[in-house]
Amino acid sequence: MEIGKPKPKKISKEAFPEILKERMSRREALSTGAKIGIAAAIAAIVAGVGGYFGGVSTAPTRVATQTITQPAQTITQEAQTITQTVIKTETLAAQTVTQTITQPAQTITVTQIITGTPAKVPVPSEPLRFGVMGFQTGSFAPASIAGMNAARIWADWVNQAGGILGRKVELIFEDETGPVDVRKERFTKLTVEKKVDAIIGTTATSTGLAFGPLAEQLQQIWISWDATTQQGLEETLPNPTYAFKSINNEAESVAGAVLTARFFPDIRTVAGINDDYSYGRNNLEAFMAILKRFNPKVELVKELWPKPEGTDYTSEIATLKATKADLIHSSFWSGHATIFIRQANAVGLFKDSKAALVTAGGVLPTLKKDFTPEGLLIGCNSWYFLEPRGWPLREAFVNEYVKRYNEFPVYECDHAFFSFQAYKAAVERAYEIKGSWPTKEEIAKQLTQVTVPSLSGYRSFREDHVMLTSFWQGLSKHSPDYDFIILDPVISVPPEKLQPPPGMKFHDWVKTWA
Amino acid sequence: MALLEPSTITILVLTGIFSSSIIFLISAGLQIVFGIQRILNLTVGSFYAIGAYVGITFINFFLKMGFSVVYGLLFLILAGLSLSFLGPTIERGVLNFVYKKEEAFQLLATFGLVLIFEDMIKLIWGSYPQISDFGILTYGEFRFLDTSFPVYYFLVIISAFLIAFLLEFFIKKTRQGKKMRSVADDIEMSEGLGVKVRNIYILSFTIGTVLGTLAGALIIPVTAAVLGMGIEAIVLAFAVVVIAGLGSMRGALLASLIVGLLQAFITFIFPELTTFVIYLIVIAVLLIKPTGLMGKEI
Numbered sequence: 001m002e003i004g005k006p007k008p009k010k011i012s013k014e015a016f017p018e019i020l021k022e023r024m025s026r027r028e029a030l031s032t033g034a035k036i037g038i039a040a041a042i043a044a045i046v047a048g049v050g051g052y053f054g055g056v057s058t059a060p061t062r063v064a065t066q067t068i069t070q071p072a073q074t075i076t077q078e079a080q081t082i083t084q085t086v087i088k089t090e091t092l093a094a095q096t097v098t099q100t101i102t103q104p105a106q107t108i109t110v111t112q113i114i115t116g117t118p119a120k121v122p123v124p125s126e127p128l129r130f131g132v133m134g135f136q137t138g139s140f141a142p143a144s145i146a147g148m149n150a151a152r153i154w155a156d157w158v159n160q161a162g163g164i165l166g167r168k169v170e171l172i173f174e175d176e177t178g179p180v181d182v183r184k185e186r187f188t189k190l191t192v193e194k195k196v197d198a199i200i201g202t203t204a205t206s207t208g209l210a211f212g213p214l215a216e217q218l219q220q221i222w223i224s225w226d227a228t229t230q231q232g233l234e235e236t237l238p239n240p241t242y243a244f245k246s247i248n249n250e251a252e253s254v255a256g257a258v259l260t261a262r263f264f265p266d267i268r269t270v271a272g273i274n275d276d277y278s279y280g281r282n283n284l285e286a287f288m289a290i291l292k293r294f295n296p297k298v299e300l301v302k303e304l305w306p307k308p309e310g311t312d313y314t315s316e317i318a319t320l321k322a323t324k325a326d327l328i329h330s331s332f333w334s335g336h337a338t339i340f341i342r343q344a345n346a347v348g349l350f351k352d353s354k355a356a357l358v359t360a361g362g363v364l365p366t367l368k369k370d371f372t373p374e375g376l377l378i379g380c381n382s383w384y385f386l387e388p389r390g391w392p393l394r395e396a397f398v399n400e401y402v403k404r405y406n407e408f409p410v411y412e413c414d415h416a417f418f419s420f421q422a423y424k425a426a427v428e429r430a431y432e433i434k435g436s437w438p439t440k441e442e443i444a445k446q447l448t449q450v451t452v453p454s455l456s457g458y459r460s461f462r463e464d465h466v467m468l469t470s471f472w473q474g475l476s477k478h479s480p481d482y483d484f485i486i487l488d489p490v491i492s493v494p495p496e497k498l499q500p501p502p503g504m505k506f507h508d509w510v511k512t513w514a
Numbered sequence: 515m516a517l518l519e520p521s522t523i524t525i526l527v528l529t530g531i532f533s534s535s536i537i538f539l540i541s542a543g544l545q546i547v548f549g550i551q552r553i554l555n556l557t558v559g560s561f562y563a564i565g566a567y568v569g570i571t572f573i574n575f576f577l578k579m580g581f582s583v584v585y586g587l588l589f590l591i592l593a594g595l596s597l598s599f600l601g602p603t604i605e606r607g608v609l610n611f612v613y614k615k616e617e618a619f620q621l622l623a624t625f626g627l628v629l630i631f632e633d634m635i636k637l638i639w640g641s642y643p644q645i646s647d648f649g650i651l652t653y654g655e656f657r658f659l660d661t662s663f664p665v666y667y668f669l670v671i672i673s674a675f676l677i678a679f680l681l682e683f684f685i686k687k688t689r690q691g692k693k694m695r696s697v698a699d700d701i702e703m704s705e706g707l708g709v710k711v712r713n714i715y716i717l718s719f720t721i722g723t724v725l726g727t728l729a730g731a732l733i734i735p736v737t738a739a740v741l742g743m744g745i746e747a748i749v750l751a752f753a754v755v756v757i758a759g760l761g762s763m764r765g766a767l768l769a770s771l772i773v774g775l776l777q778a779f780i781t782f783i784f785p786e787l788t789t790f791v792i793y794l795i796v797i798a799v800l801l802i803k804p805t806g807l808m809g810k811e812i
Contacts, residue, residue, distance in 0.1 A: 319782040
């Protein structure tokens with residue numbers, strides 16, 4: 001169930017910047033090969049051989065790359081109408097040729113980029129500036145700070161490798177803590193005063209709901225690590241231009257419900273303790289909806305909604321203990337997860353109840369063995385740093401992170417790293433097409449067209465600007481090699497099982513589950 | 515009745531009293547400083563957080579040195595007491611300059627200290643939650659009515675009541691305590707009678723500091739030290755102080771018990787209303803008896 005394409009090659013962390021270059025050049029090589037292949041395929045279609053690619057393709061190079069891998073299907077086509085449009089834009093160094101093939105049942109669009117020999121305009125010499133925003137204080141800070149640390153490592157590595165198309169990168173950090181209006185002012189300040197090229201980061205849904213429209217208004221690229229633009233389980237910004245959103249809030253509990261059904265099939269009663277805000281409420285609702293598909297008799301017997309950023313759950317745990325539910329569900333994801341598990345274990349809550357702590361892996365290194373029992377279902381979001389696959393980039397990053405910060409990295413590092421990698425690849429791709437430094441809009445368009453290596457494998461954005469990734473969850477286990485828990489067995493739930501397709505409502509999607 | 519079985523009541527009462535104990539120590543620190551120095555000391559939340567972080571460092575250090583885990587509680591108390599130097603340092607270094615300023619200025623000064631301490635914590639201990647190696651079950655479990663509780667809970671409850679008794683005794687019966695009461699009543703008269711107000715201020719602020727650091731140190735076997743824990747603590751402490759009446763030590767004990775037990779029971783019965791009920795009581799006290807349940811004492 002893996003989506004990444006790990007390279008078995010072992011490399012040292014010192015060699016990382018070269019790895020990035022190497023990977024990019026491989027992509028370019030692949031892309032060039034693809035272009036030749038596409039040209040051949042188009043020629044065959046025009047000659048009347050016909051083409052049947054089995055789907056609608058609108059993405060330029062990346063999707064076209066897929067079509068050339070299915071040559072056998074092109075022979076079976078009978079009647080078809082072919083129209084051809086050639087787009088020439090003087091401002092673009094490259095020419096784009098679009099062919100639209102209309103068939104009885106479907107329309108296929110294949111776009112070919114003829115690179116030719118465009119005259120490239122030199123890139124600006126000044127550094128690229130990124131606003132980086134996350135919680136710097138409070139119990140939500142650990143995950144955000146891990147993301148910011150990852151941003152620093154990425155920036156150093158990219159600068160060591162010569163920057164993005166030769167431009168060095170600079171990071172300007174801002175705090176996400178405080179009222180939403182203050183956060184919006186910081187966004188505006190970064191855009192208008194600091195003139196940053198993009199704003200990357202943010203964790204809270206309240207931030208996302210504010211920043212999504214603001215990014216569109218200010219025409220500023222905003223790539224969120226964890227903040228969605230969801231109101232409840234509904235998307236509020238379905239067709240953005242500049243806003244790039246986190247994976248849906250409820251994804252953790254979707255994965256958690258699937259694995260709860262697998263690991264704890266006999267549970268009948270559930271008690272939930274989740275933060276009293278959008279993320280917490282979305283998670284419990286999604287968890288129960290999915291779990292009922294597997295086990296219709298399961299019942300929610302208690303809902304607790306402590307205020308976000310809590311640091312004491314003694315009263316709530318007493319209630320959970322008295323409720324005697326078969327399973328405790330929680331989406332606590334930062335320092336409060338550590339506190340909850342420790343306080344719950346102290347009064348023996350996990351002796352009486354199973355637990356699905358679907359995001360507690362956000363602070364995995366703090367879940368020490370002496371207070372975290374074995375057998376709890378723990379979710380690590382997009383990245384479990386001990387995942388069984390080999391992936392040199394992960395190994396290099398973990399080594400660097402531990403060396404710099406004397407602690408193990410968590411999933412927010414993956415979201416941060418991916419966000420920056422995607423931006424870099426989008427700029428490079430847009431420059432390749434245009435021949436001069438692209439505008440923010442041009443970069444934003446390319447962000448959905450790139451697939452980049454991140455810490456968890458290759459990752460990309462969906463066409464509606466939602467991140468794609470698989471999620472790692474598993475049962476807690478004590479290992480002699482670590483003073484905190486590891487996950488064994490650990491399972492990767494693929495992206496298509498985590499959130500509805502673009503445009504589909506969550507509960508309609510749940511009905512499609514067998 | 516399933517709602518309130520004896521075992522459920524036991525769980526809720528014990529949990530409520532345990533929470534009350536910690537809340538009392540923090541709010542007592544707030545009370546004593548306001549009662550004597552007339553300053554709303556937001557820094558007490560920071561003392562609570564620093565007590566937790568230093569407590570973890572202390573106990574982990576001693577356990578690594580090979581000391582038996584049985585002395586854990588002693589090490590935590592030592593950690594809390596060792597931070598008493600913060601009292602005179604801040605009183606002389608900061609508060610000394612704001613006594614004659616407006617109340618808003620005093621509040622801003624102590625809030626500034628809260629932010630400084632938060633950044634210091636991040637600098638020294640990092641952003642990850644800190645955990646002590648001292649497990650809460652070190653002293654075993656107590657079983658009652660089909661449920662079990664760590665013995666450590668009872669030790670904390672006993673410690674808090676003992677501290678409340680000693681504070682009462684110190685303030686009411688000792689010479690220094692009487693001087694403190696006289697300063698609280700009338701500074702000029704006290705000075706006229708030879709009481710060195712400066713020393714009394716240092717003493718009361720140091721007691722307030724130690725109450726906060728002790729609470730922080732005692733809580734760490736139960737929880738983790740995290741950024742923001744001080745600010746969270748101060749919010750509840752203020753509710754206690756309003757219900758108790760500013761400056762009242764007995765009121766603080768009573769109000770802590772009310773808040774702790776209400777939290778436990780309301781969370782079980784109407785979890786959505788927990789915060790609402792506590793602040794409803796705060797508003798009711800402010801409207802009906804603005805001086806608090808036992809205001810004007812000390």
